[in-house]
Amino acid sequence: MTQTRRAAIIGGNRIPFARQNGAYARASDQDMLTATLEGLVARYGLAGERMGEVVAGAVLKHSRDFNLTRETVLGSSLSPATPAYDVQQACGTGLEAAILVANKIALGQVESGIAGGVDTASDAPIAVSEGLRETLLKLNRAKTPQERAKAALGLRPGHLLPAIPQNVEPRTGLSMGEHMAQTAERWGITREAMDELAVASHQNLARAYDEGFFDDLMTSYMGLSKDANLRPDSSLEKLAKLKPVFGDREHGTMTAGNSTPLTDGASLVLLGSDEWAAEHSLPVLAHLVDAETAAVDYVHGDEGLLMAPAYALPRVLERNNMRLQDFDFLEIHEAFAATVLSTLKAWEDEEFCRERLGLDQPIGAIDRSRLNVNGSSLAAGHPFAATGGRIVASLAKMLHAKGKGSRGLISICAAGGQGVMAILEAA
Amino acid sequence: MGDTYSQIVNSGLGKQVAGTLGLPRPSRLRRYTPGGTLIDGPVLVGGHGDAPLAARVRTLLGERGVAVAEAPAADAPSEETLSAVVADLSQVQSPEDLESLRALVGPALKRLGPSSRVVIIGAAPEQATGAAQRAARRALKGITRSIGKEMRAGGTANLVLVADGAIDNADAAVEFLLSGRSAYVSGQVVRVGAGHPSPAADPARPLAGKVAVVTGAARGIGAAIAEVLSRDGATVVCVDIPAAGDALAGVANKVGGTALQADVTAADAGSRILEHCRSRHGGLDIVVHNAGITRDKLLANTDADRWATVVDVNLGSILRMNETLLSDEGIREGGHMVLVSSIAGIAGNRGQANYAASKAGVIGLVDALAADEGVCARGITVNAVAPGFIETEMTGKIPLATREMGRRVNSLAQGGLPVDVAETIAWLSQDANAGVTGNVIRVCGQSLLGA
Structure with missing residues (x-):
């Protein structure tokens, strides 16, 4: 094998994100991912093309969707000879999928690929209860009428209640919001700071739409041509009226306004080698420089569930001989406003950087004008596996406009105490 | 989007009722299919005087494998069904010369099959050298539009006006008007002027590489x-x-x-x-x-x-x-x-x-x-x-x-x-x-x- 090369980010596509039970209430993961792929294929003229691979995933996934991405490819205009596989790393799914494809391109194993993810909080998989499931399996194993009768008698009325997927950490029983509230309290993040970040997110996203920024990043779907969650007229006054929904319900800081709502949507990124892009007369917006995924012990240790990106950063900075302040754009996924603010505060904190990250110096503060400049999840919404693709495509476009050599950082926290990070550089 | 009326009057009973009441009965139009023939001949080609464009049209039809019919003698009219009539009137000098058109096209109209074509070719009136010539050239427009209204069963009639010196440029217009591509084009005037046409290498893919x-x-x-x-x-x-x-x-x-x-x-x-x-x-x-x-x-x-x-x-x-x-x-x-x-x-x-x-x-x-x-x-x-x-x-x-x-x-x-x-x-x-x-x-x- 020869030396590695940097994978090129050529472009992307997403459908507008809808609020749960909104415009996409009746759309499945496969419907949304197919529409997103078709939009990407059309934008880049890939109809009939055999791609190296398509990699995507969903966090909330029906068992019937075991081969979701391959089924999506078969329902698309791509060549059916395009292989595909599913990945899942909670909210890190989309970005991790892009890293996987980029790595295969870097190694020369594929010349092109499409990566991303989809999620629906509306068309959620509802499972049968554990008791019913066990009874049905017993019935299936039973061979004689007597055995079958015995198995059937094991059924209890309570078994008929369905198991609805919950946004809860299995090992703590706490929702992500409750975990976040603990972390926010530890870092002393104020309600005002959270609301300010939320307002900025809405205003930035609204401005980006007005500027036509998404014209070549998005394809309308089911009557939506903008993110349904976007509130261009959002203000501190309006957000101040909302009641806390996580942590202390009286004096807490986290509201529906500074937390991302449950959302439906999908996104995909087109990657390739520089040669493949040139052969297809396609632009190279940026290259994927490096990536790092970290995990923290939020179960037994005393680290916050969504703090893993704080740990990923020093590793990836050291490897690339960079400082946080060197980045022209910072894309920190707004799971909650408090996630972004806690992470930034931790990086500024000398004790945290020394004790937890093993650094001599704190990582330091950032220029906030470089943060999420075209809005992020608080405004756009956050269909779990779709957030990575949204950010990669948008950041690549921003870097390309900024100029060759400019760099951007992507940070996405994920359930299970994980965090995925990537560095892009403008081509 | 469906045209229910057309379906009804073209059904068995509907056909009878429409015929009795004199209701219009729209025909299914002949439309272009890639690889199909230009037109199912024969095409009657004639004209007035030298009819230089008629000669070109015969060549064109020959290249496309379409049979050409010549005008029958007045005492021995033909009953053969025609798919089109192309009449080159570019050489008319005065209104009396229009009789050539009547003599050629008039009897032929009765022999036209479904989705047939009448293509009249004339010279540009504004380039006429005298009042009589200009009047005769201009008359073709009125004739063509009248024929369009007399056509039956999905047939169309159109006029091609060729400017001086552009005789080589009219082929594509004539071919279009004969073909199924012009199914819904009737009573129109196509003016052909100077320019440097280049025929398609592959007639089935005239826009290849564009x-x-x-x-x-x-x-x-x-x-x-x-x-x-x-x-x-x-x-x-x-x-x-x-x-x-x-x-x-x-x-x-x-x-x-x-x-x-x-x-x-x-x-x-x-x-x-x-x-x-x-x-x-x-x-x-x-x-x-x-x-x-x-x-x-x-x-x-x-x-x-x-x-x-x-x-x-x-x-x-x-x-x-x-x-x-x-x-x-x-x-x-x-x-x-x-x-x-x-x-x-x-x-x-x-x-x-x-x-x-x-x-x-x-x-x-x-x-x-x-x-x-x-x-x-x-x-x-x-x-x-x-x-x-x-x-x-x-x-x-x-x-x-x-x-x-x-x-x-x-x-x-x-x-x-x-x-x-x-x-x-x-x-x-x-x-x-x-x-x-x-x-x-x-x-x-x-x-x-x-x-």
């Missing part, structure tokens, strides 16, 4: 244009507003082209389109300005916003985009531009003053561009098509009575299909058609409106 842009390509007529241009060999860039993105993607993927989401009224629309064509497809050969909207209201109730929006989307945007698309870096030499006008721009329409303004303006724009020195020097043709009643999602929403009226008041007694408009546009985009510029071709089945 890059074409279609605005408003997400649905209806625009989607049909994209499909036909692609079928004829072009790489198609499909443009529509971001809100139509999902439908646009469907069209682009179907035709194997690319989708470009852009609002044609944006200041940078022209440069974005051109940049896309150059960077992704290596250049630009054909532009079809199809994007258009309606905001219907009686003029008395039309506010400034309804007025301005329609005029800007349908006309202003084309002027702005053309500054880039017709610049030296824009459409390549010998390229083609086709604008979509409307019968409303010719005849006017109640409740559509804004729309009619924009669509009539489009015709003025074609006049100006076809006469533009820079455009002519670079051999770029600029033409318009003016659709009549076309069966689309949009016309499907017209109230039933009005819709039936719109469908029937034409010589073919039926609405056209989006593909009919697309076929005419694809023909106007051929290099073989370089002699045709500044034309407005109505695709209206010879509608009575504005005639």
Whole structure:
């Protein structure tokens, strides 16, 4: 094998994100991912093309969707000879999928690929209860009428209640919001700071739409041509009226306004080698420089569930001989406003950087004008596996406009105490 | 979108009832299929005097494998069914010479089969050398339009006026008018002038190697244009507003082209389109300005916003985009531009003053561009098509009575299909058609409106 090369980010596509039970209430993961792929294929003229691979995933996934991405490819205009596989790393799914494809391109194993993810909080998989499931399996194993009768008698009325997927950490029983509230309290993040970040997110996203920024990043779907969650007229006054929904319900800081709502949507990124892009007369917006995924012990240790990106950063900075302040754009996924603010505060904190990250110096503060400049999840919404693709495509476009050599950082926290990070550089 | 009336009067019982009551019975029109024959001969070819174009047409038909019939002697009339009559009247000098047309075409009309064609060829009246010659040349228009109204069973009649010295340039026009591509074109005049036509290497793919842009390509007529241009060999860039993105993607993927989401009224629309064509497809050969909207209201109730929006989307945007698309870096030499006008721009329409303004303006724009020195020097043709009643999602929403009226008041007694408009546009985009510029071709089945 020869030396590695940097994978090129050529472009992307997403459908507008809808609020749960909104415009996409009746759309499945496969419907949304197919529409997103078709939009990407059309934008880049890939109809009939055999791609190296398509990699995507969903966090909330029906068992019937075991081969979701391959089924999506078969329902698309791509060549059916395009292989595909599913990945899942909670909210890190989309970005991790892009890293996987980029790595295969870097190694020369594929010349092109499409990566991303989809999620629906509306068309959620509802499972049968554990008791019913066990009874049905017993019935299936039973061979004689007597055995079958015995198995059937094991059924209890309570078994008929369905198991609805919950946004809860299995090992703590706490929702992500409750975990976040603990972390926010530890870092002393104020309600005002959270609301300010939320307002900025809405205003930035609204401005980006007005500027036509998404014209070549998005394809309308089911009557939506903008993110349904976007509130261009959002203000501190309006957000101040909302009641806390996580942590202390009286004096807490986290509201529906500074937390991302449950959302439906999908996104995909087109990657390739520089040669493949040139052969297809396609632009190279940026290259994927490096990536790092970290995990923290939020179960037994005393680290916050969504703090893993704080740990990923020093590793990836050291490897690339960079400082946080060197980045022209910072894309920190707004799971909650408090996630972004806690992470930034931790990086500024000398004790945290020394004790937890093993650094001599704190990582330091950032220029906030470089943060999420075209809005992020608080405004756009956050269909779990779709957030990575949204950010990669948008950041690549921003870097390309900024100029060759400019760099951007992507940070996405994920359930299970994980965090995925990537560095892009403008081509 | 279905034409229920046509289905009923063409069914067994319906046919009888319609015949008894004298109701119009629309025929199923012969339409182009790739690889099919140009026309199922024989074609009667004749004319007046030397009839130099008749000779060319015989050669053309020979190349396409179509049988040619000669005019039968007056004392031995033939009963053989004809598929078309081509009459070259380019040499008429005075009104008496028109008798040649009557003698040739008149008896032949009774021998024409379904979806047959009458193509009259004349010389340009404005280039006549005297009053008698000009009058005779001008008379052909009236004759052709009358024949169009006498044609039965889906037949059409059209006139080709050839300018001095352009005798070599008329082949593509004659071929189009004989073919199924012109199914819904009748009573029209195609003016052929100077230019340097180059016949297609592969007649089945006359647009092979060309890059074409279609605005408003997400649905209806625009989607049909994209499909036909692609079928004829072009790489198609499909443009529509971001809100139509999902439908646009469907069209682009179907035709194997690319989708470009852009609002044609944006200041940078022209440069974005051109940049896309150059960077992704290596250049630009054909532009079809199809994007258009309606905001219907009686003029008395039309506010400034309804007025301005329609005029800007349908006309202003084309002027702005053309500054880039017709610049030296824009459409390549010998390229083609086709604008979509409307019968409303010719005849006017109640409740559509804004729309009619924009669509009539489009015709003025074609006049100006076809006469533009820079455009002519670079051999770029600029033409318009003016659709009549076309069966689309949009016309499907017209109230039933009005819709039936719109469908029937034409010589073919039926609405056209989006593909009919697309076929005419694809023909106007051929290099073989370089002699045709500044034309407005109505695709209206010879509608009575504005005639």
